[in-house]
Amino acid sequence: xxxxxxxxxxxxxxxxxxxxxxxxxxxxxxxxxxxxxxxxxxxxxxxxxxxxxxxxxxxxxxxxxxxxxxxxxxxxxxxxxxxxxxxxxxxxxxxxxxxxxxxxxxxxxxxxxxxxxxxxxxxxxxxxxxxxxxxxxxxxxxxxxxxxxxxxxxxxxxxxxxxxxxxxxxxxxxxxxxxxxxxxxxxxxxxxxxxxxxxxxxxxxxxxxxxxxxxxxxxxxxxxxxxxxxxxx
Numbered sequence: 001x002x003x004x005x006x007x008x009x010x011x012x013x014x015x016x017x018x019x020x021x022x023x024x025x026x027x028x029x030x031x032x033x034x035x036x037x038x039x040x041x042x043x044x045x046x047x048x049x050x051x052x053x054x055x056x057x058x059x060x061x062x063x064x065x066x067x068x069x070x071x072x073x074x075x076x077x078x079x080x081x082x083x084x085x086x087x088x089x090x091x092x093x094x095x096x097x098x099x100x101x102x103x104x105x106x107x108x109x110x111x112x113x114x115x116x117x118x119x120x121x122x123x124x125x126x127x128x129x130x131x132x133x134x135x136x137x138x139x140x141x142x143x144x145x146x147x148x149x150x151x152x153x154x155x156x157x158x159x160x161x162x163x164x165x166x167x168x169x170x171x172x173x174x175x176x177x178x179x180x181x182x183x184x185x186x187x188x189x190x191x192x193x194x195x196x197x198x199x200x201x202x203x204x205x206x207x208x209x210x211x212x213x214x215x216x217x218x219x220x221x222x223x224x225x226x227x228x229x230x231x232x233x
């Protein structure tokens with residue numbers, strides 16, 4: 001694909017953003033070693049930017065972020081010319097991210113972590129019940145579980161889309177794997193990953209004390225509507 005100046009500028013901006021957001025995953029303790037990844041759609045182009053595979057977080061630079069098409073294939077601009085020269089392979093989760101972008105056009109960012117408490121719920125194949133007002137605000141209900149799927153093709157992406165397409169939740173716990181989150185942009189997806197781990201931990205602790213109290217669905221809906229449409233600036 002040709003690299004005109006508009007495309008080059010858009011890719012550069014997204015690379016900067018995606019690289020910076022990976023530091024949020026380490027800051028909030030959502031990843032260890034080289035696991036996990038952030039990706040973002042390049043606005044106005046059938047492209048996405050994602051972390052390279054197997055590169056330590058402290059070593060990441062914007063130029064190392066890999067540009068792929070929405071089938072997950074690296075594009076020629078990665079290996080020279082205006083887009084820099086990172087001869088690096090994209091994340092092993094690239095096919096899953098790409099599938100989400102192809103089938104959920106409203107999604108601008110995808111995040112995957114193995115954060116401890118959320119992944120523990122995923123290992124049990126158990127949804128996190130909506131027993132906190134914060135969950136009502138952020139997730140509009142429980143955080144659902146997606147099906148078991150092997151890494152390497154778009155099977156994980158299919159599970160994410162099927163689970164979330166009729167859900168308010170921006171997070172899904174892929175069974176025996178871990179959380180994936182989506183957002184209108186990459187920053188929103190990172191926020192969802194942070195909040196997913198927070199509520200996973202809190203609800204786990206609550207269950208050690210007894211049975212958490214449920215919230216009526218009408219209250220969940222009201223809280224979600226307020227937070228999504230009224231809260232903040």
